[in-house]
Amino acid sequence: LSASSYVPMHRNNLMAEAKFYHAFAAFNLLHSDAQSLFEKFIFDHPTHPKVDESNFYIGKLHFMRRAYDEALPKLKKVDHSKLERKQVVQSRFMQGYCYYEAGKNRESMNMFRQIANDKSSYGQQAAYYYAMMSYEAGDFNTAYTAFNRIDPDNEFAKGLEVYKASCLLKLKRYDELDALGESLLKGKGRASNNQVWFILGNAAFDREQYAKTIEYFTKFESSRGGVLNRSGQYRMGYSFYQGKDYAQARPRFERCLNPEDEIAQNAYYYLGNCFLKIEKFENARTAFSKAA
Numbered sequence: 578l579s580a581s582s583y584v585p586m587h588r589n590n591l592m593a594e595a596k597f598y599h600a601f602a603a604f605n606l607l608h609s610d611a612q613s614l615f616e617k618f619i620f621d622h623p624t625h626p627k628v629d630e631s632n633f634y635i636g637k638l639h640f641m642r643r644a645y646d647e648a649l650p651k652l653k654k655v656d657h658s659k660l661e662r663k664q665v666v667q668s669r670f671m672q673g674y675c676y677y678e679a680g681k682n683r684e685s686m687n688m689f690r691q692i693a694n695d696k697s698s699y700g701q702q703a704a705y706y707y708a709m710m711s712y713e714a715g716d717f718n719t720a721y722t723a724f725n726r727i728d729p730d731n732e733f734a735k736g737l738e739v740y741k742a743s744c745l746l747k748l749k750r751y752d753e754l755d756a757l758g759e760s761l762l763k764g765k766g767r768a769s770n771n772q773v774w775f776i777l778g779n780a781a782f783d784r785e786q787y788a789k790t791i792e793y794f795t796k797f798e799s800s801r802g803g804v805l806n807r808s809g810q811y812r813m814g815y816s817f818y819q820g821k822d823y824a825q826a827r828p829r830f831e832r833c834l835n836p837e838d839e840i841a842q843n844a845y846y847y848l849g850n851c852f853l854k855i856e857k858f859e860n861a862r863t864a865f866s867k868a869a
Contacts, residue, residue: 593618597627604634612638629659633668640671649675666692670699677706686710693723701731708740717744738773746780754780758793771800775809787816807833811840815847823851834867842868 600614615631622628632654639648652672657665673688689707692700708723721744727734738761745754758777778793794813797803805813814829830851833844849864 593622593625594627596621597625597631600631601634604638626659629654629656630664633660633664636671637667640675645675645678649679663697666695666697666699666703670703673703673706677710682710682714693726701727702733705731705733712740712744717747720744721748736772739776742773742776742780746776751780751784758789762792762796771797771803774800774803775805778809779812782812782816787819790816791820807840811844814844818847818851823854827851837867 596614596618600611600618603611603614612635615635618625619628619631632651636648636651636655639645639651648671652668652675655668657668660668669688669692673685673692676682676685676688686707689703689710693704693707694700695703704723704726708720708727711717711720711723721741724737724741724744727737729737738757742754742757745751745757754777758781761773761777774793774797778790778797781787781789781793790812794805794809794816797809798805810829810832814826814833817823817826817829827848830844830848834841834848845864845868849861849868852858852861852864
């Protein structure tokens with residue numbers, strides 16, 4: 578080789594590194610040629626240690642453009658052992674979301690599960706998707722565990738207490754459900770969705786905790802948009818009745834009388850008893866006749 582054609586090995590490496598960082602700078606500046614620069618780097622230096630990172634950034638570019646079907650093949654090429662930890666978390670999240678968009682829930686959940694404990698924003702979002710998909714699949718134990726990994730202050734975590742309460746109810750873990758309710762009542766948590774009070778009220782009623790039923794349903798009704806359905810009105814009325822508060826029970830039962838079904842029949846019976854307690858015998862007779 579002539580002296581003029583000889584390029585030291587370290588200089589070749591530096592040139593390759595320069596090409597990579599040229600592409601990397603273009604990526605961070607959102608320049609339109611970033612993808613082509615990474616692709617040229619891969620073509621020119623197919624064995625370079627930065628090839629995996631280049632495929633990662635090409636996949637991320639596609640992901641940012643919501644071209645999920647193009648992002649996934651690039652991300653699947655990446656050897657995660659060649660990336661930093663934070664890049665691995667991002668890559669797995671992006672792959673999980675691409676699978677999610679493609680309706681491949683098993684593959685999506687597998688990716689999200691691997692990073693659901695990570696404290697980064699990607700890990701938090703992965704925990705959320707993993708929890709929601711587990712919940713929809715009826716795996717309430719896994720869902721509850723994942724929901725607990727999510728910081729409730731995250732914007733995407735609104736209504737988190739509803740799902741946690743629903744999981745505990747499905748799992749019949751009533752002690753933990755009570756603890757959640759007590760924490761919310763004492764202001765130690767935030768019920769961003771009024772449905773959590775509705776769930777807690779029904780759970781209390783199912784265990785004949787009538788004072789708690791009234792407390793939770795009252796919270797539900799006092800929250801924005803909280804209107805008890807017929808079943809809730811009946812349960813509220815019955816709870817007041819059990820507490821011998823017949824004046825409060827009567828209007829609740831009266832809201833359950835139409836249509837004439839099993840709820841109405843039971844409501845008429847207890848409404849009759851309410852009238853008996855306050856010695857309105859004619860009203861009681863009418864109510865009992867409807868219940869018969």
